[in-house]
Amino acid sequence: MRLTSIVLALQSVGLISARAISHPGLRVETFINHGSSFDMVSSLIIGSQAAVLIDLPMAIEGAEALADWVRNTTDKPLVAAFTTHFHPDHYLSGGALLSRFPEAKYYANSKAAAEIKKEAAHKVKLMKGVLGEKSIVNKVHLPTPYDFSFFTLPGDEATPIHFLNPLTGDTVDETLFWIPSTKTLIAGDSVYGHDMHLWLADSLTKALTESWLSTLDLIDYLKPDVVIPGHSLSNKKFGCSIDVDHTRSYLRYWQKEIEANGLDHFTPQAIFNKFNKQFPGLLNLNSSTSAFLLNSTAEQFGRGGTRQVHYINLAAYTDVDTLDGTAAALQSQVQSLETSLDEAQQRIKELEERLTQKSSLQNPLQSLQPQLGEYDVSYSGRASLDLGLELPPQHEALSGVNKFLATFNTILPLFHPQRLLSRVNSWYERPHQRDTSTWAAINVVLSLAYRHIPDEEKPPNYSTLHFMNKAQSVLNDIMLGDSSLLDVQTIVGMVVLLQATSDLKPASALIPIALRLAHGLQLHSRSNSDHLSASETLERDRVLWIAYILDRDISMRTKLPPIQSQNDVSIDWPSATPTDGAGMLYTADNSSSFNFFLSRVQLAHIQGEVYEAMLSKSPTASDAYVRFDNVTRIHQMLDDWLARIPSEFSPSAITQSGNANLQRAFGVLYSSHLTCRSVVCKAHAMEAQWIPSLQDFGRKAVEQEAVTAPRLPVGWHKLVHESREYIELFIAINRKDPAFIWMTACTYISAAERIFPDSSLFTTFHFLPFPPNTMAPLPLPGFASFTKSWHAEPYPFISPTRPELSAPGKNVVITGGGTGIGQATGIAFAQAGAKSIAIVGRRVECLETSLKAIQAANPSTQVLFETGDVTKLESISTALKNIVDKLGKIDIFIANAGMLPKAGPVYGYDEAQLRQGLEINVIGVFNSLQAFPPLASPGAKVIYVGSGIGHWAPMAEVPGVFGYAAAKAAALKMVDYFAFENPKIHVVSIQPGIIATGINPDLSVGFDTVELPAHFIVWLASEEAEFLRSKFVWANWDAQELLTRAKEIKSTMLLRITLNGVDM
Template sequence: MPPTQMTRKACDVCYRKRIRCDGQKPRCSHCVLYKSDCTFQATSRKAAIRKQPNGTTAALQSQVQSLETSLDEAQQRIRELEERLTQKSSSQSDQSQLREYDVSYPGRDSLQLGLELPPQHEVLSGVNKFLATFNTILPLFHPQRLLSRVNTWYEQPHQRDTSTWAAINVVLSLAYRHIPDEEKPPNYSTLHFMNKAQSVLNDIMLGDSSLLDVQTIVGMVVLLQATSDLKPASALIPIALRLAHGLGLHTRSSSEHLTASETLERDRVFWIAYILDRDISMRTKLPPIQSQNDISIDWPSATPTDGAGMLYIADNSSSFNFFLSRVQLAHIQGQVYEAMLSMSPAASDVYVRLDNVARIHQLLDDWLARIPFEFSPSAITRSGNVNLQRAFGVLYSSHLTCRSVVCKAHAMEAQWIPSLQDFGRKAVEQGVVTAPRLPVGWHKLVHESREYIEVFIAIDQKDPAFIWMTACTYISAAVCLTANNLFNPWHTKSETDDQLISPAFDFLDNMILQAPLPQLKRLRHSWDELINRKPKDVQYAETAKIAAELGTGFSSFTKSWHSKPYPFISPTRPELSAAGKNVVITGGGTGIGQATGIAFAQAGAKSIAVIGRRLEHLETSVKAIQAANPSTQVLFETGDIAKFESISTAMKNIVDKLGKIDNFIANAGMLPKAGPVYGYDEAQLRQGFEINVIGVFNSLQAFLPLAAPGAKVIYVGSGIGHWAPMAEVPGVFSYAAGKAAAFKMVDYFAFENPHIHVVSIQPGIIATGINPDLSVGFDTVELPAHFMVWLASEEADFLKGKFAWANWDAQELLELAKEIKSTRLLTVTLNGVDM
């Protein structure tokens, strides 16, 4: 029997238009829509010999298959989750929150309906909700063009197409995802609209791409990344970016023929995709798709003419460019991945890693500093504005995640939680233990964790999208506070921190009830152990009385003790101006040296020269210093202080270019290997003295002939050179002996050259490249930098020939100026014998 002509399922209309036919009888939905007869008479096209797909098509098909597999797996997990949830008690009121949005994963078996939409007035209502909420901070669509498309859909049915239909469904999904069920019209769930948009996803990806298609897929990623499983979002974001690349959204030249408004919309769509790419990369620890080097478009405008991306407080007295700030944070997220999570050889180098840690902490600090106080975490907590709190709750969550990844102190960090458990067990079993090494930036992390927990708690209505995007950060912040209490149970905020930790633990329990994921259960078990093992009577081996008065284990000459800069020593205070001064800094490539260069630049120094051994560090340092003040002339010279010829040549080159030296900061040094005197390696001892003693000697020899009239020398020493040996800090005799010897040499240099103003300082307890393993008592690297700017000012002339700690309060020292200047206060002598 010959085969029948009707071997296809699509009717003639659907077949010719190449759209999916739903097979409804007597007429399918599209035939009803186009007022056509539903027939099957058209001759089928002859099947052409299939060509091998080109690279782009093959890649897209492969990504589609991968996405469909991920979506199918997600759909199956959702069905299992729903079955478990239906068995739970209805008294668990919060369960519906996570459950509703869990099922927002679209599956391949989505609704097989025609291109129908709700009535026009209902769709316009939803679109306006979207434009007034999500689109105001992340401008995915041009408002007028979106509204025009919606109206055209209803007013000119013959122009309808799947791309517009999918885009409208995505917009409605975004509009209604934060609205409680009882306030939505029937069947207006995110799942309902998302499933409809996903049903034509293959047509969108494999058809002729347009900006609208990219916007649709980016909108889908926005929805999918706010779920418990990031696989679908991870599979879809590469497709969105590939389509964007095909349209040239990442290049300036591709928009040259377009209007300014069209170019602006394209740029904004790309930057939102960029944000999603970097954010998903951070959360999944997978490499980002978009290369930074391939982007040639400008960052979003700081002052957009249409106000898109801007947020204002109630009285419009303060504004904040949320969109620009989020793009800038995404850029930092990419650098965090590259420095901390990538497998590149550079990321594994210990010195490179230390530099990267310091650099990224500074980037995060600078980003945070640009946010007006009215939008700070504390202000957002008090605002009572739910929409504002939700937006900044997600923003600050991303920032805190960056900080915790840099500190390697995230709840999902493989090694961190076990190390905390091990410490807790030893604390209980042995009583006296050494606290584990705390990462650089620990105190900032603890402070920001407190602030974030308060923001999270302040948000009463936490929709599922918000929870899945921020819950991990919230719980990590609470674990961080738990660890801080474990390390230092006497600190002044331990009780209030306990009050923040308790609801977070309950929150995790509730999440496990709703989504019993293995990783959440493991975290809960480990965290419970930490809380139960919190020592009450443990005496720690390092600075055990840290919380008594000052936050350190040391006595203070002043009543006030500082761990970070404060207004009185701010380099921007007019009285501390370094205008007209030439500043030279040894060891200026990293750490305290670099921070001091930045501080003097902020104080308006005429020139700053940094000396060091490693060229790449010097180049980085010069860029950072120059950025602090473009008016300051900044240069570097390579030089080794252990070799007189090297350091002398470097200083002469500097003076030839800049003039004689007004302020000389002798900062370079090293931390020798620790160990007892008996059995210590002589070569190690000699190496330490070569740099810490002979290096200072060579520096002073090279400096004196090049000193300007009234020049000042600040020697960055260490308190270890004058305090008695402590059991808490064993094995550091080599470093202590070197610092003591160098200080006494500087003391004699000052005595022999009264025309030179010399001061020695203890810079604080700071984790830098030479001592990255400090475990407690971190001071910020900016503290000694700002303190030295003050020491170089006329206000501090009374400290000539003295030794001071950067932690001491400068204003209180100034009040004691006459007594300090006229007595042997702040000089190193034999205790009990005034000689």
């Protein structure tokens, strides 16, 4: 059959939205076969003139009950019954039911029909021994295999019912029934009711479990309103996702807890105990059946095997033939794309003509009800394509291929150039060896080539769309044939083209197929490449990495999970210096080079991290500390990625280059980077919360209402700077083809919205970043600045790399060093060349992450961590003593640990909350100051990270923080006394700024970058800041200005916490 476009192919099975097709006479009723059929769900599809039944019971009594229910549910004749797969609880005693409906035909897909025929006699004998002689039929009524992909019921020709098969559920031969008109999916045992345990008998390899999960992904793409599972305790709760989500969670738990460790590590009872604890209260089988399944050791419930089954709806068995057929199982899911809607309608038209002409042709389903006449079910087989397989003349094709190799393939090497050219030449020179895979690949290559050719230079009869439509016309043959690397390259090329459109659904539907076919060829693994040459292995690796890039890019743009798991990729990253130069870009004079391909793969990895941290529904992602750690970590990853790009390929350099191809490629690259940054900052054109807040600020400013500077997220200033650079690059690109616009327009619009408030309309409010040496906005109306300049981010004078701030030979200890300001301060001292840095905290995982970040800043600095609780004197004393034993006396001690208690008014506040805040913010500082002096080196320095809230007056903008203010005020006074009592220790207290850190779970609240106080603390520890001994300073104040007033500050009560108007 022909597929005229990917859109039609996807419309045919409802993978993307098309026009609504409804028919009031078509409905689905369900029946739960309780007892011996293990609560199997049978579905009755009722049309205006006939009905069909899906899945038949295991026991005779169940078949009788189901037959009675069918009679009572509809007066329409039952013309057919289907079985979704070969498990006996879906067919064994179906003959008892069919005897009550002699006109009904009985069908199963060819794979299931073959298995049923092979096992029927044995299953009858086996189940008679379990359920009793009279409970099971003596002979199984065998189904007829079908090879059509949809059918219609008489009178309901406009509402086809599609088969999606063979797919993987708890077997590898599942058929799902999709009814687009009602958006109903009969899922068989690919989905289990949320009140049931799963039967895991057919998922003994990681590949097959993944294949089952891919079936669930396909169901999500269908967007059904109703999903009917294969087993359920009740049919009153069928919805669109509850059972699918349960099945997915169950399988992922299986992967994590069982597959990851190996089945042989567990007894059946141990597995049951784990799942019963994880999924309590789910339905189990009755005791007699459970006993049978738990104790059976030879032929098992499903296809058979040698392992003892463990059940209570958990099972395992081994079938070598099935397990070795991983590639076929992974490919089977693509069957759902087989039939287009137009073809279905054409078949219906042909059917009507045959009925009118009283044709003698027989159809797959016929009713013998004479009063209703002949019942036909339309079908569409997989007939061979009658295609001319035309291509342009050889010289024109080669010209296009060379254009492709010189443009797209230069930066993203999808094809090996020599092998591609050889295939093209062979096509023309050996016509008897032509095949659809090669033809489709050439069309995709030409489609990609013509995307880079200006319209005025293209031949009149050819275009990107022309070649793309040709390639799509054989999409089914490519997916359903024996897969090859060329087929994966073709589908990946299609995704490249489709992701550059306004509708990402087609690309989203094809990328899982491309990856599953790639998995079938083991492109993601090194295990199957020993027989390949180095050149062939390299090409395979590059195809996988390009699919990886597309997968994560589509994930970011659709906010859907990526398909490819990072943990499943065992091949090497692309080489930094490829021998063939693929993916490399060079300046005009060859003085500098850049590995574009490797950089794009690394950015794709970051995109996956951004999705997991910011967009996923993972429970850990909602934890405030984890969220802050993720934000800080990803900003650092984005900074590191950007830092690896040579300055000759920076946005400004590319803007000035005038090279159209370079500008286009980097326009897309920097767009993807900027999107990551904006998602982490939650400042994107599609972000539901950010835009309204920006509009509200603008409205108030225009109407001259009272405004305060908007709360800025962590990394905002970098985001705005990068947005400005990107806008300049975007504007410099003269030829913006539609593909480029669809891939970058949203980023461009977002960037413009970020810098728009900094235009003349908002200049008065200084909303966005500020040139060097100018005044940043005071964040709250009640704030005042001691210096003329107010900073929100680091500046050169306090840079840790400034020679005057160097800290060689210094041992630095930081409490609260696992996150936020503590981690940033550790990084800053590492940059300043400190001898050692020790961080203290309570959470090991945070300390480990922080340690790695500090080590990365300066590998020559010795870094270690100790767990310690500042609220317990013995704990913090032990931690500091252990540090000194390993590193020596402490030169610089940063007392940074603290917490922000729950906000609320004094009256009615929870005493326990207040005590918790005092424990950490007051007692914690007290214990730190108790433990430190015996371990201090001569001339040691203590820098206490306090808060200005301890001295500023209450204000409406910061309500309910009396607990935090009281604690910080008390700690400030305590530090004052400690400094007075220990004149040989240099003590300074600091207000670090208003920063979104782990201490503050609202990441939208943050005016200053976390690096500002970190760099300021390094300056405070330097000789330049000696004049600030016993003083209290704000990190926002300009250090250079403070230095100019050093004598005045040192000799007066300036910058001391006193009563206003009384200097004492």
